[in-house]
Amino acid sequence: MATETMTDTTPETIPAAPGAETAVLRAEHLTKHFKTNAGVVKAVDDVSFSIARGETLALVGESGCGKSTLGRMAVRLIDPTSGNVYLDGEDITKVKGKALREARKKMQIVFQDPFSSLDPHLTLGEIIAEPLRAAGVSKAEQRERVLALMERVGLGKEFYERYPHQLSGGQRQRVGIARALAPEPEVIVCDEPVSALDVSIQAQILNLLRKLQRETSISFLFISHDLAVVRYISTRICVMFLGQLCEVCPTPDAYTRPLHPYTKLLIESVPIPDPSQADRKRQLLEGEIPSPINPPAGCRFCTRCPYADDTCRTVKPAMRDFGEGRFCACHHPLEG
């Protein structure tokens, strides 16, 4: 089979980060299929990645590309159809009960919507203490640790007794972050944590995440559609299209020397807040994302790609190693 011979690098050989040996979280061949009335949605199809200690790995792509599903599988919020998740080298794909609870202490998630992800009946103190209570921390210690966490995320003591509805969006997101930090996790999945926030508040939260990472060696899987935000926060970028990764590279490379045509088009589409750039030459992407029920054969991007030829339409491109931590699945990469 042509597809077989194309595979000169299998995806799982992608190292955590250039020079980094220890992957905190590793996903291998993760696949998630959802059965719907219209057919089987291949939300995530054979995706592998790993996150090193202290690293922020960004997962970018347009709506419906499967990035949130992938993020949720990575922390066992949904079970993969196939594939494995490793936490500190241990396979946690199938663990249950106590072992799962132990694993969950090490991996947390912050959601996009700070309005729907906090229990409206609980005070902030109780919300942030929940993971601690679940971990069996004593009442007195809970309070102490919650107050310390609140201070770390920039919430004053006066918020301890307040309820979520009394807070602004930015403050709620700080609560979500404090709650995620409570069990002292090794990795936090941040699923579009700033997309629901205003610009001035967004900057506060991004700076907070950066500060937290400087203070500890926590790792983030940062899911976002906003390429400007991602550039600012991440160490490496995984670009996802229709359930598959098309490029993985150190963050600056995605902007200065992208390999995959989709990466380049995605970045060129971002409106730049500078009028002198308004008339810059940019290629507009034709059409829209194809259905994940019937993805195109061959390269999934082929229906929108300006460089697509017959090979692209029939043969699925393999993830290839371009050196310096750059990987790309494309028959006609923009380099080499």
Place this chain on the structure above:
Amino acid sequence: MADENLLVIDGLRDVLKLKNGEAAYPVDGVSFTVPRSKTVGLVGESGCGKSMTARTVMRILDKGISVAEGHITFDGEDLLALPEPQMRDIRGNRIAMIFQEPMTALNPSISVGKQVREAILLHEKVSRAEAKERVIQMFREVGIPEADRRYKSYPHQLSGGLRQRICIAMGMICNPDLLIADEPTTALDVTVEAQILELMKRLQRESGMSILIITHNLGVVADICDEVNVMYAGQIVEHATKAEIFNRPLHPYTIGLMDAIPRVNGDMEHDLHTIPGTVPALGNFPEGCRFCTRCPFADERCRTQAPALEDAGDGHLVRCFKPQEVR
């Protein structure tokens, strides 16, 4: 009557009756103009009153909110004084509006073609067949593939980008003089956003319509606007041409916004600039300058006196006692 300004908003003040019987002013003394064939941006964060200003122009305010003061003049006519039947002739016909969420702006139980056709039948005396032809033609113009087939589609069968194109087609079908676009690309992916902005620019070139675009995204402003009004807490705090606002922002809030956005071509090493605190709640605006609680330059005067919107030269207006020129 060939006024160069198609739309003139003068001292607009919207009043909202609060539950405790008090009144709040989500739009508080807003004045600006939309020149013919130009695109004017209304920029600000959630709750600043930008959408409500637009809805006041369309006279589609929610219950409980009404215009307390001010005038809106459209092509020489006083919109706020018009009886509702006449307003209905203007709405959707000479002034069209597109919304942020194209899913909720469309009727889920009527095919998109029929919905757009309705706009023609409402405002013009043409046959149904002729109207349908025009809808399909307009679908093609806004870049809807397979326009004939899409005519029969229902909103849920279309992607977000296609739905927004339908809304734009609906807005454009009666060849409006003014298109009001309220966050038209916020719900869309960047690749689709770029397509929609290109489309709006092309339609403007071809038809000569004016556009009032409401957005929080300064990237969109840089892409499409000729003039910009920055709003904060119900007031315009700065007005200038696009080039001026980006090259010489004067209001500390505008400067703060500019510095707070991460950019695809920006500095990654340093922390982002932030505006401390949060937007004051409606009915709870600080005394004096409304931005004083978050402003790094605020002094005693800022906290006690309200600055007026004043010309800082060449029509660049700013509402600040200490317009900053730190850049």
